[in-house]
Amino acid sequence: MQLAVLGGFVVAGMAPLLHHWFGARTPLVMALLPASLAAWLLGHWPAVASGEVLLLEWAWVPGLDITLTFLIDGLAWLFAMLITVIGALVLVYSGEYLRGHRDLPRFLVVITAFMMSMLGLVLADNLVTLFVFWELTSITSYLLIGFNHTDLAARKAALQGLFVTVGGGLALLAGFAMLAVAGDSWSLAELTDRGELLREHALYTPLLVCVLLGAFTKSAQFPFHFWLPNAMAAPTPVSAYLHSATMVKAGVYLLARLHPALGGTDGWVVTLSLVGALTMATGAFLAIQHTNVKKLLAYSTVMALGALTMLLGIGTEGALVAFVAFLLAHSLYKGALFMVAGILDHETGTKDVTAMGGLRRVMPRTALVAGIAALSLAGLPPLLGFVGKELMFASVLEASAWRPLILLLAFTAAFLTLAVAAIVALRPFFGAPRETPRAPHEAPHGMLAGPALLALLSLTFGLAPGLLDPLVGATVAGIGTGAGAEVHLALWHGVNLPLLLSLASLALGLLAYRHWDLLRARLARLEPLMARGPEAGYEALMAGLVSVAEWQTRMLQNGQLRNYLVVTLLVLVGLVGHALFFRHTFTLDIALAVYFHEAVVAGLMIAGAVAACVMRSRLAAVAALGVMGFSIALTFVLFSAPDLAITQLLVETLTVILLVLVLFRLPRFATLSTPTERLRDLAVASLSGGLITLLMLAVLSGERLPRISDYMVANSQPLGHGHNIVNVILVDFRALDTLGEMFVLALAAIGVYAMLRFHAEAYDARRQAPPRERDDG
Amino acid sequence: MVRSGTLILNVAARLLLPLQLMFSLFLLLRGHDEPGGGFIAGLVAAGAFALYLFARGRRALSEMLKVSPRDLVGMGLLLGVAATLPAWWVGEPFFTAQWWTIPVIDFKASTPLIFDIGVYLVVVGSVLTAITALVKTDQEDDER
Numbered sequence: 001m002q003l004a005v006l007g008g009f010v011v012a013g014m015a016p017l018l019h020h021w022f023g024a025r026t027p028l029v030m031a032l033l034p035a036s037l038a039a040w041l042l043g044h045w046p047a048v049a050s051g052e053v054l055l056l057e058w059a060w061v062p063g064l065d066i067t068l069t070f071l072i073d074g075l076a077w078l079f080a081m082l083i084t085v086i087g088a089l090v091l092v093y094s095g096e097y098l099r100g101h102r103d104l105p106r107f108l109v110v111i112t113a114f115m116m117s118m119l120g121l122v123l124a125d126n127l128v129t130l131f132v133f134w135e136l137t138s139i140t141s142y143l144l145i146g147f148n149h150t151d152l153a154a155r156k157a158a159l160q161g162l163f164v165t166v167g168g169g170l171a172l173l174a175g176f177a178m179l180a181v182a183g184d185s186w187s188l189a190e191l192t193d194r195g196e197l198l199r200e201h202a203l204y205t206p207l208l209v210c211v212l213l214g215a216f217t218k219s220a221q222f223p224f225h226f227w228l229p230n231a232m233a234a235p236t237p238v239s240a241y242l243h244s245a246t247m248v249k250a251g252v253y254l255l256a257r258l259h260p261a262l263g264g265t266d267g268w269v270v271t272l273s274l275v276g277a278l279t280m281a282t283g284a285f286l287a288i289q290h291t292n293v294k295k296l297l298a299y300s301t302v303m304a305l306g307a308l309t310m311l312l313g314i315g316t317e318g319a320l321v322a323f324v325a326f327l328l329a330h331s332l333y334k335g336a337l338f339m340v341a342g343i344l345d346h347e348t349g350t351k352d353v354t355a356m357g358g359l360r361r362v363m364p365r366t367a368l369v370a371g372i373a374a375l376s377l378a379g380l381p382p383l384l385g386f387v388g389k390e391l392m393f394a395s396v397l398e399a400s401a402w403r404p405l406i407l408l409l410a411f412t413a414a415f416l417t418l419a420v421a422a423i424v425a426l427r428p429f430f431g432a433p434r435e436t437p438r439a440p441h442e443a444p445h446g447m448l449a450g451p452a453l454l455a456l457l458s459l460t461f462g463l464a465p466g467l468l469d470p471l472v473g474a475t476v477a478g479i480g481t482g483a484g485a486e487v488h489l490a491l492w493h494g495v496n497l498p499l500l501l502s503l504a505s506l507a508l509g510l511l512a513y514r515h516w517d518l519l520r521a522r523l524a525r526l527e528p529l530m531a532r533g534p535e536a537g538y539e540a541l542m543a544g545l546v547s548v549a550e551w552q553t554r555m556l557q558n559g560q561l562r563n564y565l566v567v568t569l570l571v572l573v574g575l576v577g578h579a580l581f582f583r584h585t586f587t588l589d590i591a592l593a594v595y596f597h598e599a600v601v602a603g604l605m606i607a608g609a610v611a612a613c614v615m616r617s618r619l620a621a622v623a624a625l626g627v628m629g630f631s632i633a634l635t636f637v638l639f640s641a642p643d644l645a646i647t648q649l650l651v652e653t654l655t656v657i658l659l660v661l662v663l664f665r666l667p668r669f670a671t672l673s674t675p676t677e678r679l680r681d682l683a684v685a686s687l688s689g690g691l692i693t694l695l696m697l698a699v700l701s702g703e704r705l706p707r708i709s710d711y712m713v714a715n716s717q718p719l720g721h722g723h724n725i726v727n728v729i730l731v732d733f734r735a736l737d738t739l740g741e742m743f744v745l746a747l748a749a750i751g752v753y754a755m756l757r758f759h760a761e762a763y764d765a766r767r768q769a770p771p772r773e774r775d776d777g
Numbered sequence: 778m779v780r781s782g783t784l785i786l787n788v789a790a791r792l793l794l795p796l797q798l799m800f801s802l803f804l805l806l807r808g809h810d811e812p813g814g815g816f817i818a819g820l821v822a823a824g825a826f827a828l829y830l831f832a833r834g835r836r837a838l839s840e841m842l843k844v845s846p847r848d849l850v851g852m853g854l855l856l857g858v859a860a861t862l863p864a865w866w867v868g869e870p871f872f873t874a875q876w877w878t879i880p881v882i883d884f885k886a887s888t889p890l891i892f893d894i895g896v897y898l899v900v901v902g903s904v905l906t907a908i909t910a911l912v913k914t915d916q917e918d919d920e921r
Contacts, residue, residue: 063870642812650820654904657827661911721876721887722809730814731889731896732874735860738892742857742899746850749903753847756910 001070002058004040005120008033012112016105027095030108031088034115038084041077048077049470051477055125055189064128065186071125074474078324079122079253082245082331087115089450093339094237096446097346107147111238114140118246122253127176127186134172134218134250138165141247145234154233160538164217164227172214172254178207183261192260199265208267211258219251219305222279223534229286229298236342239294240450243301244335249327252308256323256479263315270401272313277409279306284416288516289523291354293341293424297334300377300420303413304330307392310406314399317480321487322391324475328468329376329388329458336373336454337424340366343447344428349437353423358433363442365452367429372455374425376462378418378509379502383462386502387489389414393498411505418509423516465489562673562681569688577691586698598638604631618669622659626652643726790832797825805897806890815893819900826901827908835912846905853898860892 011033019026047054054072072080091111098104117136124130139162146158182201183191191198198204215221220228228248232239242248255272262268283302290296304326311323343366345351348359360367376385396403396410461468466489473487493499512519556567580586594602608628615621629652636645673681712725712733720728730738801821808814830838839845864873876887 059868061871643814643817646812646817647820650817650824653824654820654827657824657831657908658911660831661908720809720874720889721885722889724808724810724812724814726812727808727814727893728889730816731809731893735872735874735889735892738896739857739861742854742896745899745903746854749850749906750847752907753910 001040001056001072001123002068004037005116005123008037008116008119009113012109012116015108015112019105019108024095024099026104026108027091030112031091033112034084034087034091037119038081038088041072041081041084044072044077048072048074049474051474053189060126060129066128067126067187068129069125069187070123071189072123073478074471074476075253075256075478076122078328078471078475079249080119082249082328083115083118083122086241086245086331086335086454089335089453090237090241090339093240093342093447093450094235096444097237097342098235103147107144107235110140110143110147111241114144114241114246118250121250125188127180127188127191130188130254131169131173131176134214134254135166135169137247137250138162138169138218141165141231141242144238144242145231147235147238148233151233157227157230157233161227161231163542164224164538168214168217168224171210171217175207175210175212175214178203178210179261182207188257192257195261195264198261204262204265205267208262208265208271211254211262212271215251215254216275216309217251218254219248219309220279220302221251221275221306221309222282223537225279225282225302226533226535226538228302229295232292232294232298236294236338236345239298240335240338240342243298244338245331248301248305249308249331252305252312252327255309255312259312259315259320259479263312266401269313269315272315273310273399273406274313274402276306276308276310276313277406277413279303280310280413281409282306284413284420287420288416288423288512289520291520292351293344293353293428294338294351296353296420296424297337297341300417301330301334303417304334307410307413310410311392311395312479314395316395316398317476318391318398319395320476320479321472321489322388322395323479324472325384325391325465325468325489326388328461328471329384332454332458332461333373333376333383333385336369336451336458337377339447339451339454340370340373341424343443343451346447347438347440347443353427356428356434356436357431358429359440360429361433362440363429365448366443369448369451369455370425370429372459373451374421376455376458377424378421378506379414380418380506381462382459382491384458384465386462387465387491390493390498390502391489393501394496397497411501414501415505415508416512418505419512419516422509422513426513462491465491562677566681566684569684573684573688573691576695580691580695580698584698586701588694588697588701598635601631601634601638604628605635616669618663618666622656622663626656629655641726643724786832790829794825794829797828798822801825801897805893808893809889815896816900819897820904822897822901823904823908826905830908830912835909838909842905846902846909849898849902850906851902853895853900853902856891856895856898858895860888860895863888 011030015026015030018029022029044054051074054070056070056072058068058070060066060068070076091108094107094111098107101107114137117133117140120133121130121137124133142158142162145161146155148154179191179198180186182203183194183198185191185194217224228243231242234242280303283299283304283306287296287299287303290299308323308327308330311319311326341351343363344356344359347363348356350356372383376383379385379389392410393414396407399406468489469487472489476487557564605628608624608626608631611624612621612628615624629648633645633648633652636642636648712729715733716722716725716728720732722728722732801818803818804813804821805815805818806813808818826838826842829841861872863875864871867875869875874887874889876885878884879886
């Protein structure tokens with residue numbers, strides 16, 4: 001499986017090549033990847049259904065306890081199945097939606113990479129691995145949301161989504177680190193068994209806060225919900241995929257996965273159920289203010305995510321069953337509805353539901369699919385959405401904390417969602433036909449197949465919810481603390497309170513739909529209030545960040561080398577000085593046994609340094625520096641370090657070559673600094689030079705620490721197979737450091753090249769620009 | 778202000794270049810046991826190319842090199858990263874050194890050697906990138 005996921009990334013990279021071979025049929029070919037993964041998962045269904053937990057071991061970085069082990073239980077299986085099945089359908093759909101699009105190969109690369117990241121996320125057993133895949137989904141979804149990169153709004157939305165989710169990701173990383181410390185393991189399978197230990201640990205509260213921040217930002221919970229509707233700037237297949245079954249569900253998945261480990265405490269229950277309920281109501285409330293069909297659906301997704309979080313917060317056995325049923329129902333109908341929205345957009349050229357009408361005559365099949373999916377969204381029988389909503393109401397009635405408030409919020413969300421469903425399914429298809437920018441036709445089969453299949457599944461599972469019993473049971477076993485709960489889903493539970501709540505929400509919802517135009521006009525008056533919502537906070541934060549960055553750049557990087565040096569040296573003096581004087585005690589025993597030739601070399605060095613400072617000509621200063629450099633090389637020779645000596649000599653030689661090249665380009669020698677500044681520079685220089693000398697003496701005097709060079713000397717030949725210790729250290733013992741330095745060197749070279757190159761180009765451009773004509777007389 | 782140099786420099790550069798390059802390869806290969814190694818060898822090679830550049834000009838150098846110095850940097854990085862991978866293949870931690878003996882010529886190949894060659898290329902490429910970029914702008918200035 002790991003090979004399949006990692007290989008999936010390779011397939012993603014090969015998309016342009018495949019496109020070269022298969023042309024417009026490439027998406028169909030690529031859909032074979034998720035389809036075969038789904039088949040593989042299906043083959044493991046019997047084992048998963050019987051409550052077995054598959055652990056596919058794979059060591060990655062054993063030294064750091066990081067594994068690429070995959071864990072497949074009911075929860076992971078359900079998510080992986082949704083990701084692969086809906087992924088395959090979305091690929092087929094996008095083949096039609098983006099037919100002939102110039103950037104189709106790029107789209108396929110990114111969406112396949114996203115799919116694999118998502119799959120890795122839900123299957124990972126190791127916290128670090130999970131985090132890596134988590135961040136990969138953030139980055140790939142950034143590329144997907146900003147797919148229309150020539151559109152400023154799309155770029156802004158993509159960046160916003162990235163900042164919010166990656167900001168949360170940072171918190172999540174801290175949370176994972178604390179989780180691993182508290183639970184003494186990086187493996188989710190082990191952590192979920194150590195719930196008791198974790199919940200009583202001193203780190204529980206901070207780690208919970210961090211993990212929740214990560215999950216809430218990813219799953220667009222209030223007050224981070226604003227990025228999700230903005231992400232609708234993406235092409236519709238992306239929205240259908242990211243916002244039905246995948247990206248935004250990642251946060252919910254994480255909460256479900258950690259439920260046995262962290263759930264059940266007061267903090268967990270109150271935070272999740274309140275934030276979830278608030279998100280539900282906010283999403284539904286904001287949804288009905290929009291006429292753009294994708295925004296309507298996006299806000300109703302926010303509502304659904306809130307509902308899922310709330311159910312995890314309530315956390316009773318019934319709530320967990322409701323969680324799974326609602327999750328499945330939402331993935332099916334929302335995937336279908338987004339694809340229908342894409343069809344409408346594609347066929348009519350507009351996304352505004354108020355600009356469409358009477359489309360059922362020209363696109364009857366689309367209308368049928370939309371109708372079924374919307375019935376499920378509305379939570380009406382006989383669809384799976386109804387089962388989910390009934391269970392949701394029943395769980396809310398079981399809530400232990402803040403029950404009346406949660407019930408009120410959930411009820412509001414339910415009836416507003418019903419209105420949204422009516423708007424999406426009725427408005428475009430019924431009423432008088434309207435002129436649209438494009439003359440609509442029935443959608444091609446490739447576009448209808450996906451939503452039709454999803455709608456059919458919603459209907460089938462709605463009519464026979466018993467089919468889902470084993471799946472829901474296996475999944476709940478993964479979330480709940482007790483394993484193997486007996487689950488029975490049913491369409492009809494008799495006349496009870498949830499049913500009455502459903503009837504009331506139906507009546508209110510239809511009322512809201514009838515007076516939608518009026519309602520929207522009324523709500524538009526709240527605009528000034530909305531403008532001060534969380535999104536304004538985000539904007540202010542970003543603006544503040546930029547101004548702080550500008551300020552510190554002006555302060556620290558003002559383009560004058562002297563300033564850079566002063567800042568760098570003072571930081572060095574501060575840190576080293578603090579460590580030396582306050583953290584350690586040291587004794588100096590200065591044995592003045594210096595040979596005559598050593599003293600001569602040292603004298604040369606000092607003379608060179610002083611001369612370089614006081615010379616009144618650049619060439620003379622360079623020569624003085626050269627004297628110093630060669631004396632240093634001589635020192636290396638005297639203390640038998642031939643490698644260092646050779647390097648020093650070569651560097652000195654190359655310095656001369658570089659100087660030859662730049663010397664005549666430099667401005668005339670001039671004294672730019674005032675005497676005060678020179679005094680300051682003298683002070684900084686003496687301070688840092690003195691401190692480093694002191695540090696060296698202190699290191700040499702104390703023999704407290706075992707010398708690392710002893711290890712190097714002893715092991716260079718047996719372990720590194722080399723007699724030259726310096727080289728063995730560079731390319732073997734400390735090769736990772738060297739690799740880093742290679743990248744630094746490469747970056748420096750590219751920087752030099754770019755600076756000289758663009759400077760020259762700018763110079764040319766200035767010269768070649770025609771002299772400006774005076775037209776002001 | 779680099780122009781094709783004097784006759785002596787011109788001839789010397791042409792004769793010295795192969796010698797210097799051979800010396801740099803010698804330093805590179807023996808580096809594991811004697812003073813030398815990728816970094817030093819790279820500096821020697823860069824110095825050799827710089828001499829050639831001074832003597833015969835930028836165009837002659839790039840015609841002789843055939844590849845852009847920036848590509849050398851890229852190849853070096855690629856080799857450096859490639860040296861990290863074989864350890865994975867035998868199931869050891871990332872970057873563990875691997876040693877192979879090539880039977881016929883009894884040559885000891887290893888990932889540290891591959892890595893050292895990467896260092897060599899990055900050093901040569903970086904120095905040459907900087908030097909040729911400087912020369913380039915000089916010559917553009919001359920043409921004005």
